[in-house]
Amino acid sequence: MKRFEPFAIALFAALLAVAPLFLNTYQVDVLNSIGLYALLALSLNLILGEAGLFNMGHAAFYAIGAYTAAILNTRYQVPILWTLPLSGLIAGLFALAVARPVVHLRGDYLLIVTIGVGEIVRIALVNDVFGLTGGANGIFGISRPKLFGFVIRQPQEFYYLIWGFVALTIFLFLRIKRSRFGRALNYLREDEVAAEGSGINTDYYKLAAFGLGAAWAGMAGTLFAAKMTIISPESFSFWESVVLFMIVILGGAGSIAGILLAAFLVIGLPELFREFAGARMLVFGLVMMVMMVVRPQGLLPARGR
Amino acid sequence: MVNLLSLQHLTKTFGGLTAVKDVSFTVEKGAIVGLIGPNGAGKTTVFNLITGNYQPDRGQITFADTPLNGLRTHRIIMRGIARTFQNIRLFQQLTALENVLAGCHYRMRSGIVATMLRLPAQRREEQQAVERAQQELAFVGLNSHALTVAKNLSYGDQRRLEIARALATEPRLLILDEPAGGMNEQETEGLIGLIGRIQQRGVTILLIEHDMRLVMRVCEKLVVLEHGGKIAEGSPDQARSNPQVIEAYLGVEDEP
Numbered sequence: 338m339k340r341f342e343p344f345a346i347a348l349f350a351a352l353l354a355v356a357p358l359f360l361n362t363y364q365v366d367v368l369n370s371i372g373l374y375a376l377l378a379l380s381l382n383l384i385l386g387e388a389g390l391f392n393m394g395h396a397a398f399y400a401i402g403a404y405t406a407a408i409l410n411t412r413y414q415v416p417i418l419w420t421l422p423l424s425g426l427i428a429g430l431f432a433l434a435v436a437r438p439v440v441h442l443r444g445d446y447l448l449i450v451t452i453g454v455g456e457i458v459r460i461a462l463v464n465d466v467f468g469l470t471g472g473a474n475g476i477f478g479i480s481r482p483k484l485f486g487f488v489i490r491q492p493q494e495f496y497y498l499i500w501g502f503v504a505l506t507i508f509l510f511l512r513i514k515r516s517r518f519g520r521a522l523n524y525l526r527e528d529e530v531a532a533e534g535s536g537i538n539t540d541y542y543k544l545a546a547f548g549l550g551a552a553w554a555g556m557a558g559t560l561f562a563a564k565m566t567i568i569s570p571e572s573f574s575f576w577e578s579v580v581l582f583m584i585v586i587l588g589g590a591g592s593i594a595g596i597l598l599a600a601f602l603v604i605g606l607p608e609l610f611r612e613f614a615g616a617r618m619l620v621f622g623l624v625m626m627v628m629m630v631v632r633p634q635g636l637l638p639a640r641g642r
Numbered sequence: 643m644v645n646l647l648s649l650q651h652l653t654k655t656f657g658g659l660t661a662v663k664d665v666s667f668t669v670e671k672g673a674i675v676g677l678i679g680p681n682g683a684g685k686t687t688v689f690n691l692i693t694g695n696y697q698p699d700r701g702q703i704t705f706a707d708t709p710l711n712g713l714r715t716h717r718i719i720m721r722g723i724a725r726t727f728q729n730i731r732l733f734q735q736l737t738a739l740e741n742v743l744a745g746c747h748y749r750m751r752s753g754i755v756a757t758m759l760r761l762p763a764q765r766r767e768e769q770q771a772v773e774r775a776q777q778e779l780a781f782v783g784l785n786s787h788a789l790t791v792a793k794n795l796s797y798g799d800q801r802r803l804e805i806a807r808a809l810a811t812e813p814r815l816l817i818l819d820e821p822a823g824g825m826n827e828q829e830t831e832g833l834i835g836l837i838g839r840i841q842q843r844g845v846t847i848l849l850i851e852h853d854m855r856l857v858m859r860v861c862e863k864l865v866v867l868e869h870g871g872k873i874a875e876g877s878p879d880q881a882r883s884n885p886q887v888i889e890a891y892l893g894v895e896d897e898p
């Protein structure tokens with residue numbers, strides 16, 4: 338199994354690279370969606386999968402990134418891709434501010450608090466906070482992204498932007514995983530008392546997990562804003578947080594390959610069965626129940642579990 | 643500095659229960675000191691006070707001439723105290739090597755940016771940490787298990803892995819909470835040898851243990867607790883002949 342892994346990864350990457358050549362626009366658009374969710378789930382994985390911190394309000398960070406990008410672009414004419422660092426920074430800082438007083442909470446309490454944060458952000462957006470967010474209608478007229486003088490317009494073009502960012506993310510997150518920082522997150526998840534008792538500043542790493550995960554979600558928000566050109570609060574509902582949580586748990590917390598697979602299943606499968614759209618929730622619910630019973634470690638669990 | 647660690651009038655209550663009552667003792671530099679007493683005497687609570695897991699209601703803890711009161715646990719570890727836990731607290735899903743790397747963590751510097759860019763300094767640091775961790779694994783005799791997931795190790799190996807993780811922090815004082823707990827006779831023999839070798843490295847040791855043969859063989863000094871209070875302090879022979887100790891502790895059956 339282990340020996341085939343590099344081949345499997347190379348094959349998967351090659352398939353993704355040529356996929357737009359064989360697919361119609363609608364199908365490419367679905368893949369774009371999957372890419373964005375994969376990106377978000379990978380960022381949530383730092384918090385939930387690697388550090389073991391229950392966060393069911395991840396859409397809040399995504400929203401803050403998307404709105405930061407949209408506001409900077411529509412009000413101050415900042416090119417949309419240039420807003421990436423600032424969207425990430427603001428989402429990250431927001432996460433630090435809200436996580437600071439609550440990270441010491443036990444898992445189940447933290448879960449409730451993060452749900453609350455997600456809802457507060459959404460409601461604030463609906464209520465047009467600071468007169469910047471456009472209320473329930475959101476913000477429209479976001480300009481198309483430009484890369485090296487080339488305007489990205491078609492889904493096929495967005496495809497390479499989004500999946501390129503996914504590839505970069507995986508590349509960087511793998512480095513993090515195999516480092517002092519990544520290990521510290523795992524120590525937290527495994528046993529907080531032992532981590533602190535080994536000289537690790539657990540509060541710092543909890544915040545760092547939230548900060549980095551949120552910053553990445555914020556950047557995913559920028560890509561989303563660029564792709565849609567219109568954003569509104571309904572794109573950042575509680576349900577989005579639940580779906581992301583599901584992708585991480587279903588794929589196997591801490592497992593990058595598992596999360597990619599789960600993103601394909603959770604986002605892609607409903608598209609294949611559009612005619613049964615009504616039964617989607619039912620199927621989701623059932624699949625999650627069955628998974629938790631027969632394979633609680635996820636589809637492709639991280640090593641050792 | 644003769645006393646590496648000194649506890650003065652430590653008291654800790656949990657609700658109505660006084661788990662530790664006005665306990666004072668010292669641990670001399672380079673010594674192996676045993677903290678003994680019947681179940682529920684307050685031994686583990688003393689350890690948790692030393693490493694800042696609990697804050698004392700009263701009293702003072704001094705390590706290497708500086709007070710530890712109020713410091714967070716990881717800060718205390720960084721000052722040079724390392725510990726193991728009575729009920730083994732390993733990172734169960736991680737490998738033995740990764741477990742020991744936890745102990746190396748605070749001496750490393752690389753941050754998130756250096757990691758993403760994989761700067762030469764970061765790579766060198768990682769490599770050195772892995773070598774350090776391998777050395778500690780070899781020191782406790784687990785070099786062949788570096789890549790074994792902690793939960794798959796035998797009980798005795800898990801205890802030794804916890805010691806390796808603690809040693810990786812390069813402590814001046816190592817505190818062991820029932821290191822022989824759950825070990826068979828042969829493993830306990832090995833542990834006694836290991837404790838001797840740790841002392842030879844210049845590490846001072848304070849240990850809690852119910853296995854009296856181990857205690858009598860390795861400890862130079864014993865502190866005896868009963869119902870949270872100290873009832874004796876002295877050489878193993880003194881402790882053994884102290885009537886209060888005999889009544890409180892040695893008369894009582896060993897671990898059930």
Ligand SMILES: Nc1ncnc2c1ncn2[C@@H]1O[C@H](COP(=O)(O)OP(=O)(O)OP(=O)(O)O)[C@@H](O)[C@H]1O
Binds near residue numbers: 684
């Ligand atoms: N966190 C806590 N909350 C409430 N009571 C506690 C707590 N920790 C310890 N105790 C109580 O304090 C007393 C001393 O416990 P401690 O664990 O220190 O004993 P011990 O000497 O280590 O015993 P053993 O030999 O069984 O490990 C016990 O009565 C225990 O129930």
Ligand SMILES: [Mg+2]
Binds near residue numbers: 728
């Ligand atoms: Mg105890």
